[in-house]
Amino acid sequence: MSGKPRLTYLNGRGRMESIRWLLAAAGVEFEEIFLETKEQYEKIIKDGSLMFQQVPLVEIDGMKIVQTRAILSYVAGKYNLYGKDLKERALIDMYVEGIIDLMQMILMFPFSPPEAKEKNLDSIKERATNRYFPVFEKVLKQHGQDFLVGNKFSWADVQLIEAILAVEEKVPAVLSGFPQLQAFKIRMSNMPTIKKFLQPGSPRKPPPDEHYVETVLKIFSK
Amino acid sequence: MYQSCCRGLCLPPHGRLQAALPAAEGGHKLELESSAVAAGSALCELPCTARRLGARVQTQPSASQTQSPWHTDSRVPRPQGLRPRPLRRPRHRREPSAAPGPRSLSPAPAAVSLRRAAAARRRPRTGPRAKSGFARLQGNKKSETMAGKPKLHYSNGRGRMESIRWLLATAGVEFEEQFIEKKEDLEKLRNDGYLLFQQVPMVEIDGMKMVQTRAIGSYIAAKYNLYGKDLKERAWIDMYVEGTTDLMGMIMYLPFQAADTKEKNLALIIERATTRYFPVYEKALKDHGQDYLVGNKLSWADIHLLEAILMAEECKPDILSAFPLLQAFKGRTSNIPTIKKFLQPGSQRKPPTDEKAVAMVKKIYNI
Numbered sequence: 001m002s003g004k005p006r007l008t009y010l011n012g013r014g015r016m017e018s019i020r021w022l023l024a025a026a027g028v029e030f031e032e033i034f035l036e037t038k039e040q041y042e043k044i045i046k047d048g049s050l051m052f053q054q055v056p057l058v059e060i061d062g063m064k065i066v067q068t069r070a071i072l073s074y075v076a077g078k079y080n081l082y083g084k085d086l087k088e089r090a091l092i093d094m095y096v097e098g099i100i101d102l103m104q105m106i107l108m109f110p111f112s113p114p115e116a117k118e119k120n121l122d123s124i125k126e127r128a129t130n131r132y133f134p135v136f137e138k139v140l141k142q143h144g145q146d147f148l149v150g151n152k153f154s155w156a157d158v159q160l161i162e163a164i165l166a167v168e169e170k171v172p173a174v175l176s177g178f179p180q181l182q183a184f185k186i187r188m189s190n191m192p193t194i195k196k197f198l199q200p201g202s203p204r205k206p207p208p209d210e211h212y213v214e215t216v217l218k219i220f221s222k
Numbered sequence: 223m224y225q226s227c228c229r230g231l232c233l234p235p236h237g238r239l240q241a242a243l244p245a246a247e248g249g250h251k252l253e254l255e256s257s258a259v260a261a262g263s264a265l266c267e268l269p270c271t272a273r274r275l276g277a278r279v280q281t282q283p284s285a286s287q288t289q290s291p292w293h294t295d296s297r298v299p300r301p302q303g304l305r306p307r308p309l310r311r312p313r314h315r316r317e318p319s320a321a322p323g324p325r326s327l328s329p330a331p332a333a334v335s336l337r338r339a340a341a342a343r344r345r346p347r348t349g350p351r352a353k354s355g356f357a358r359l360q361g362n363k364k365s366e367t368m369a370g371k372p373k374l375h376y377s378n379g380r381g382r383m384e385s386i387r388w389l390l391a392t393a394g395v396e397f398e399e400q401f402i403e404k405k406e407d408l409e410k411l412r413n414d415g416y417l418l419f420q421q422v423p424m425v426e427i428d429g430m431k432m433v434q435t436r437a438i439g440s441y442i443a444a445k446y447n448l449y450g451k452d453l454k455e456r457a458w459i460d461m462y463v464e465g466t467t468d469l470m471g472m473i474m475y476l477p478f479q480a481a482d483t484k485e486k487n488l489a490l491i492i493e494r495a496t497t498r499y500f501p502v503y504e505k506a507l508k509d510h511g512q513d514y515l516v517g518n519k520l521s522w523a524d525i526h527l528l529e530a531i532l533m534a535e536e537c538k539p540d541i542l543s544a545f546p547l548l549q550a551f552k553g554r555t556s557n558i559p560t561i562k563k564f565l566q567p568g569s570q571r572k573p574p575t576d577e578k579a580v581a582m583v584k585k586i587y588n589i
Contacts, residue, residue, distance in 0.1 A: 078453060086444055093441070097436055
């Protein structure tokens with residue numbers, strides 16, 4: 001046992017990517033096990049590793065934690081990325097939940113039928129530009145600080161930089177009306193742990209392609 | 223401010239508060255650690271005997287409350303000019319003909335009021351509590367009642383708000399509800415800038431307008447000590463809650479589906495409940511043999527599980543037939559006084575979503 005957290009998921013972004021981001025931002029090295037076949041998946045279900053028969057799974061501190069939010073909350077709490085008190089935690093939770101809703105649209109996008117893809121892309125662009133990014137633009141403008149909550153780097157900042165980059169992959173000019181977010185993106189990208197994660201060779205996974213979609217359908221469909 | 227005050231029961235500070243949720247079946251005492259003062263302020267609307275007598279009570283600063291200048295916590299530096307005094311000050315007794323005496327005697331009222339006025343001018347006068355000294359001392363009680371009950375904004379139905387109603391009710395917290403009845407109500411909330419992401423649920427609590435169901439649930443659970451004692455217990459509670467959230471999410475959408483999809487999804491719900499979710503909780507209870515899922519103490523996980531069980535039973539009345547420990551759990555937890563009260567007619571618990579409710583929701587949210 002190396003002592004490092006161990007992640008079990010497919011070799012792709014999916015729901016595990018936010019967890020990779022958070023661990024990397026916290027400077028935590030981790031190991032990964034990639035599910036490639038249905039048999040592998042069925043095996044870990046049989047041996048009782050997956051509480052609800054689902055991945056992501058993160059083995060950390062003697063626990064087998066499942067459920068993305070439970071994992072993220074634990075990692076954030078452990079590495080002091082969750083604010084200094086209950087109210088800051090509430091703000092971080094609100095921001096993170098909003099961003100996760102946006103990320104959910106991106107997560108599901110590769111699985112939309114071809115005829116719905118354009119409409120879904122428009123929805124992503126519309127939600128990002130009208131509902132989510134304006135909130136964070138305003139937050140940064142109002143307090144004028146470098147980070148979203150409590151003038152300190154937190155899970156909310158990691159989640160936001162991940163979302164910005166993910167949306168930009170689909171809608172390249174999406175930040176054009178958001179100067180604060182542009183500056184935020186540069187600042188975050190230059191933080192040493194994040195900078196390292198953004199370089200080739202890091203555990204960061206590429207955008208989902210057809211092969212990834214096929215693997216998901218192969219492993220998880222009945 | 224009183225750390226340990228709950229519903230008029232004044233307890234020694236730094237003590238553990240017994241039984242806002244007294245013994246459930248099986249004789250286990252539930253210890254509800256008193257938390258932030260704000261917990262007391264939400265629950266306690268009765269003037270405390272101790273406070274009336276002007277006693278100084280050591281408190282710990284509450285996480286959910288900003289520092290107040292009249293905090294009696296000795297760790298908090300007091301601003302200049304404010305010293306603790308009992309609410310009922312001794313009257314100045316003055317001989318009508320007496321000239322002002324030596325400094326050791328009570329000064330003449332005129333001099334006293336001049337000095338007080340000067341002190342008042344020196345005091346920082348900012349924020350909503352910038353009142354005169356006496357009024358500010360009284361303001362302790364006022365600000366508690368002014369902080370008021372949480373206010374829930376949602377349509378008049380279960381939806382995503384129901385889990386929050388369950389949590390607040392179990393914690394013994396009274397709350398108000400403002401129902402969205404038509405599209406214009408939602409538009410108004412949006413136009414007034416009340417909804418961070420233009421969505422409800424929204425809960426006004428402790429000066430915040432909180433949105434996002436999980437964020438609200440997490441805040442309330444933590445505030446009322448329903449979130450375990452440490453990070454690891456919290457992780458377990460989160461896992462369990464996420465599971466029941468997934469199950470209840472499926473049930474929540476059922477009334478909105480077309481007849482044929484509904485039948486298929488109902489079968490899926492029953493299958494998931496009996497093969498994916500309930501076995502997990504049955505096993506958890508079996509493995510540790512305790513009354514509650516995590517840490518031998520009532521938590522958000524238990525409340526959420528009970529809610530999920532009752533919702534699943536509405537889908538299939540005998541759905542717990544293979545789960546004896548969950549049946550016992552259901553019986554025990556339903557008898558917790560605050561939960562028992564919530565389960566009775568006339569509480570703020572909402573009925574299952576019927577066709578009329580579906581029509582209303584579709585109209586309001588443009589589905």
